[in-house]
Amino acid sequence: MTTFKLVATAAMGLEKPVADEVRALGYEPTVENGKVYFEGDETAIARTNLWLRVADRVKIVFGEFRATTFDQLFEGTKALPWEDLLPVDAEFPVAGKSVKSQLGSVRDCQAIVKKAIVERLNGAYGRRGILPETGPLFKLEISMLKDIATLTIDTSGAGLHKRGYRVGQGEAPLKETLAAALVQLTRWTPDRPFHDPFCGSGTLAIEAAMIGQNMAPGYNRDFVSEGWPWMDAKIWEDVRAHAESVADYEVELDITGTDIDHRMIKIAEANAAEAGFAGVIQFKQMQAADFTTDQENGVMASNPPYGERIGEVEEVEEAIRTLGRAMEKFPSWSVYMLSSMENFEDLWGRRATKKRKLFNGFIRTDYYQFWGQRKR
Structure with a gap:
């Protein structure tokens, strides 16, 4: 070696x-x-x-x-x-x-x-x-x-964000690597519910499911270094076999995603099925603000639309405003929102516990973190 x-x-x-x-x-x-x-x-x-x-x-x-x-x-x-x-x-x-x-x-x-x-x-x-x-x-x-x-x-070939499960996407898809980071930054664990109210093509929910089942993100794809003569094929066989052995496909997950656009729900379901999560993740056409739950200590994470065309900004602002009010009913839930809107906290109705500067492609954004009051 x-x-x-x-x-x-x-x-x-x-x-x-x-x-x-x-x-x-x-x-x-x-x-x-x-x-x-x-x-x-x-x-x-x-x-x-x-x-x-x-x-x-x-x-x-x-x-x-x-x-x-x-x-x-x-x-x-x-x-x-x-x-x-x-x-x-x-x-x-x-x-x-x-x-x-x-x-x-x-x-x-x-x-x-x-x-x-x-x-x-x-x-x-x-x-x-x-x-x-x-x-x-x-x-x-x-x-x-x-x-x-x-x-x-x-050594990778295609970028590591190409997991191999995306069969469809919307206009502004969230990169899989950024989606995984957003899930990791919430400190979510598989014993807690996870919800994305602006799920789009389902990337956040799918990455959460992969983390929840401890699935290697590169398990279903190839890498350019697999064709190199000095990279023994047995190395790849052993690494993949180990990944298969540590995955927990039996763990119970409560992961849901909703979107107002029924076309995106179809795409999200197709992507989840391709990733092996048909029936594991529940997608539904619904307005974000109609979210309701009887679960405690959940995590809501999302990348709401930023509103780039005339008329869209007002719609997005209203969606964030109403969702912020709706989440007041669920104080044990922690909410994480990636947005380029500088007035996001004003729209949400309270100051974020913490903000983290991130880039969604070339768009400068903040990851607004509203920590819940955990119930024992």
Whole structure:
């Protein structure tokens, strides 16, 4: 087994939940903006891809060095032992980005890195000329930040938010990784009811069910590193077998979702069925403010519409206002709402216990937390 420097990338504001997940898997995280670094072997690559709910991707940090000229970038890249990971027929596209660096041309940086790797592999494999690139895929990236070149290899492939259960979605779907973070931040446990009053395509409820049953979020999908010759297939078999053994499909869950749009209820039901939760999650067409329950100590979490078109804002504000009043009848329930509306607390009718700044895509939002008075 080889020890790699690995990085789990994260959306802004979600670094701590990702670090907590990395730590829970037994690795020691170091946090930077949008990145959680840790060390691990081939099994760590498989485990983190399979189990991280909130991270965007898991990458190998293969090299870091200072480069203020293209010569330095070329030589620094060529000095790395690419043959240790890339077979002679590897397909290796190079993506790039540059921030606050003298090497500002991303296209040139990509071309230089590609050329350097070709020379290195040709030398290592006793070849000349163009490499075939007909074999396994290795997605590389050159990132220039303040004149520091970082070369990474993506082990995930499609982003980790692609769980494989979404067969339909609405106009502004909540990313699965953000939905998982929103559930985790509520500290919900499977012995408590969970409700999403603006459920849309059902993502929050589905992610809650996956957490409740202790299902690995990546269990039903593939990862690009599964095709790498040095990633033994038995590693993936063992990691998936362990995930299957620790899932609790028998746990009783009280998870519900409602939406005013009957079309979204159909989509949510289809997504839940695809995820294996047909009959586990109850979806119903209903106005949010009509919520009622005889359960105590529940969690309500949602991403209400933000209202972006003329006439919509007033409708959304009224929905939030009436739901806020309705929830006064259920003081033991904790409510968590993700919204970009700066007047959300005024609409809800009271100040949030706590607020957390998050980004829903490129939209700056707050996660408003109204803690309930828990009943024993």
